[in-house]
Amino acid sequence: MGRDQQNRSERICHLHLKIIHVFYLLFVVIGLSLLFNTSIILCLKNFSPTFLSFLYSIPNSPKPSELLPAPTPPPPPLPISTFSRSDQELFKRAAMVPSIQGSSLNYHTYSTHVPKVAFMFLTRGPLPLRRLWEGFFKGNQGFYSIYVHSHPCYIETLPRDSVFYGTRIPSQPVFWGTATMIDAERRLLANALLDLSNQRFVLLSESCIPLFNFTTIYGHLMNSNLSFIALADDPRKAGRGRYNPKMSPAINITNWRKGSQWFEVHRGLAIHIVSDQKYYTIFQQYCVPPCYSDEHYIPTLVNILYPELNSNRSLTWADWSPPRDGPHPREFGWVDITDELLNRIRFGSDCIYNGNTSTTMCFLFARKFLTTALESLLRMPPLLLDFNPFHGVDKDA
Ligand SMILES: *[C@@H]1O[C@H](CO)[C@@H](O)[C@H](O)[C@H]1NC(C)=O
Ligand SMILES: *[C@@H]1O[C@H](CO)[C@@H](O)[C@H](O)[C@H]1NC(C)=O
Ligand SMILES: *[C@@H]1O[C@H](CO)[C@@H](O)[C@H](O)[C@H]1NC(C)=O
Ligand SMILES: *[C@@H]1O[C@H](CO)[C@@H](O)[C@H](O)[C@H]1NC(C)=O
Ligand SMILES: *[C@@H]1O[C@H](CO)[C@@H](O)[C@H](O)[C@H]1NC(C)=O
Numbered sequence: 399m400g401r402d403q404q405n406r407s408e409r410i411c412h413l414h415l416k417i418i419h420v421f422y423l424l425f426v427v428i429g430l431s432l433l434f435n436t437s438i439i440l441c442l443k444n445f446s447p448t449f450l451s452f453l454y455s456i457p458n459s460p461k462p463s464e465l466l467p468a469p470t471p472p473p474p475p476l477p478i479s480t481f482s483r484s485d486q487e488l489f490k491r492a493a494m495v496p497s498i499q500g501s502s503l504n505y506h507t508y509s510t511h512v513p514k515v516a517f518m519f520l521t522r523g524p525l526p527l528r529r530l531w532e533g534f535f536k537g538n539q540g541f542y543s544i545y546v547h548s549h550p551c552y553i554e555t556l557p558r559d560s561v562f563y564g565t566r567i568p569s570q571p572v573f574w575g576t577a578t579m580i581d582a583e584r585r586l587l588a589n590a591l592l593d594l595s596n597q598r599f600v601l602l603s604e605s606c607i608p609l610f611n612f613t614t615i616y617g618h619l620m621n622s623n624l625s626f627i628a629l630a631d632d633p634r635k636a637g638r639g640r641y642n643p644k645m646s647p648a649i650n651i652t653n654w655r656k657g658s659q660w661f662e663v664h665r666g667l668a669i670h671i672v673s674d675q676k677y678y679t680i681f682q683q684y685c686v687p688p689c690y691s692d693e694h695y696i697p698t699l700v701n702i703l704y705p706e707l708n709s710n711r712s713l714t715w716a717d718w719s720p721p722r723d724g725p726h727p728r729e730f731g732w733v734d735i736t737d738e739l740l741n742r743i744r745f746g747s748d749c750i751y752n753g754n755t756s757t758t759m760c761f762l763f764a765r766k767f768l769t770t771a772l773e774s775l776l777r778m779p780p781l782l783l784d785f786n787p788f789h790g791v792d793k794d795a
């Protein structure tokens with residue numbers, strides 16, 4: 399009953415968004431034609447006045463100038479940006495919020511804040527592994543913040559005592575492989591920056607799991623002097639092959655980087671990312687499929703402007719091992735969850751931490767774990783995950 403009603407509301411919401419997008423596309427296409435093709439104008443003159451007045455009444459629906467971050471005529475046809483005017487204001491506010499270093503506020507303003515880690519979940523809708531995360535956060539109130547960006551049409555039914563209750567931020571639809579993905583990431587960062595006590599910012603998906611207990615992850619993030627953004631100069635078609643020479647001279651081929659979208663950044667770098675207009679605008683115009691902004695924008699930006707702040711590796715593990723060569727890593731269901739697998743992910747690599755320490759603790763999170771993996775993950779001995787997810791966490795749902 400309730401579920402049916404919920405599905406109907408979600409369908410109506412999706413339809414509503416589709417109509418807005420059709421209007422937007424129509425507006426952009428016609429706008430471009432008017433600008434570049436005088437023959438179209440001549441052609442339109444033959445249309446009835448009602449058709450033209452219909453066209454000009456469109457400004458009641460979202461205008462490109464409201465949807466694009468830097469209104470530069472003519473509007474680029476692709477991709478559709480989902481920034482609203484309130485997003486613009488949000489970014490401005492977030493960019494002005496102080497970073498802990500180099501701020502003019504005196505130390506005592508900060509000393510009252512316990513530094514927190516912002517866990518930012520970029521999801522489609524539900525959080526299938528919610529109970530695992532609830533167990534992870536339990537008992538650590540005051541040391542973390544949670545932000546969830548899900549599809550605006552998704553209707554949430556969460557128990558009031560869940561740590562995820564009330565953590566959704568105002569969102570826009572995200573389309574895989576388009577710039578709407580980095581719009582969502584920037585929206586999450588901007589919201590999290592408004593809380594001055596957030597000092598580390600982790601981007602996660604609904605299929606991510608934590609690999610250690612909260613205390614261990616918190617300490618590892620807080621003690622690191624570098625951010626964790628994977629980046630590499632990949633000479634192949636799926637790397638340098640996606641570079642568009644029109645991005646030059648701001649971005650040249652040797653600046654171009656590719657990396658995983660799942661990052662962890664310090665507060666200072668988060669402010670830099672949210673403040674960027676220059677590179678964002680270039681990506682929005684020239685990084686269109688088969689170029690995927692979420693794999694190139696932040697890595698390239700950081701490589702050009704702040705290479706010394708980055709460790710160049712991600713803290714989020716994924717299985718790309720052969721014979722896999724599609725666009726998605728391997729997924730893990732209930733049959734795959736073993737002590738052996740989790741320990742291999744947790745201790746099976748070598749990397750450098752803080753410049754001079756060699757460590758096997760290279761990953762704090764892992765993806766992509768399916769809904770079916772939840773029960774197996776919850777049943778793992780507490781020793782392995784260092785916390786007991788059954789302790790005081792609701793077992794129904
Ligand atoms: C978290 O894990 C570490 C390392 O395994 C352990 O020493 C510590 O006691 C654990 N903390 C809690 C609160 O379980
Ligand atoms: C690309 O730009 C960098 C500066 O950002 C410069 O050092 C480098 O020489 C340029 N490379 C090419 C191939 O133009
Ligand atoms: C990361 O890569 C940048 C170049 O993008 C380099 O300048 C920097 O030293 C590297 N950092 C580490 C920790 O390897
Ligand atoms: C981070 O710390 C290590 C060791 O203390 C040091 O070698 C490295 O230069 C530091 N990096 C930065 C960016 O401060
Ligand atoms: C790494 O560098 C830091 C600061 O320079 C120093 O305190 C620490 O002892 C060094 N660690 C190792 C393992 O050399």
